[in-house]
Amino acid sequence: MTIIYAIDLLGTMFFAISGAMAANRKHIDIFGATFTGFVTAIGGGSLRDVFLNLRPVWVDDGNYLIAILIGVTISVVANNRLDRLARTLTFFDAIGIGFFCIVGVQKSLVNESSEIAAIILGMFSAVMGGVIRDTLMNETPLIFRKEIYATACLSGAILYVLLGAVGVDSTVNAFLSALIISCIRLVAVKFKLSLPVIGG
Numbered sequence: 001m002t003i004i005y006a007i008d009l010l011g012t013m014f015f016a017i018s019g020a021m022a023a024n025r026k027h028i029d030i031f032g033a034t035f036t037g038f039v040t041a042i043g044g045g046s047l048r049d050v051f052l053n054l055r056p057v058w059v060d061d062g063n064y065l066i067a068i069l070i071g072v073t074i075s076v077v078a079n080n081r082l083d084r085l086a087r088t089l090t091f092f093d094a095i096g097i098g099f100f101c102i103v104g105v106q107k108s109l110v111n112e113s114s115e116i117a118a119i120i121l122g123m124f125s126a127v128m129g130g131v132i133r134d135t136l137m138n139e140t141p142l143i144f145r146k147e148i149y150a151t152a153c154l155s156g157a158i159l160y161v162l163l164g165a166v167g168v169d170s171t172v173n174a175f176l177s178a179l180i181i182s183c184i185r186l187v188a189v190k191f192k193l194s195l196p197v198i199g200g
Contacts, residue, residue, distance in 0.1 A: 011099030016041040016071025018092040037072040044128035094185040098178035101126035101153040122157040148188035156181030
């Protein structure tokens with residue numbers, strides 16, 4: 001199992017937890033929670049793969065579906081404990097976008113995307129699952145709120161490309177860049193940091 005593969009599975013599980021928790025909070029039944037966890041987990045990666053002219057990986061690899069089921073199960077069984085840990089989905093969402101963004105950048109570079117395109121596709125990988133989740137829950141997606149979200153992904157993706165250019169080990173680079181994304185997101189939420197609003 002390669003490090004990229006392991007990170008991708010872990011990110012899939014975290015996003016499934018995030019999606020299922022959102023459904024649980026809306027008192028949606030177990031099928032709805034599973035469906036929400038599923039589309040949250042695979043939405044961003046599937047969109048990235050479409051842009052890369054690739055078959056979405058979860059179609060051929062059942063381990064991704066297992067990771068989603070594990071995430072949904074964790075959310076259903078330990079919902080109250082998880083809710084206290086991440087009452088607004090912030091914790092798991094921050095972890096998820098960190099992992100997914102870097103995997104998106106890596107996969108894009110492997111498939112011969114330019115560095116700029118890889119950075120953008122990494123961001124798409126990270127944020128689109130959350131956009132789908134929030135849309136299904138009839139909420140304004142985080143990417144459209146006055147919060148540092150996609151910007152954190154862009155920062156980590158750029159860092160990954162820069163560190164790769166100077167020869168930093170890919171495993172160290174992946175974890176460091178993903179950690180930076182998650183930390184920026186969590187710090188921004190804790191201290192209510194945001195970008196300037198146009199016209200505001």
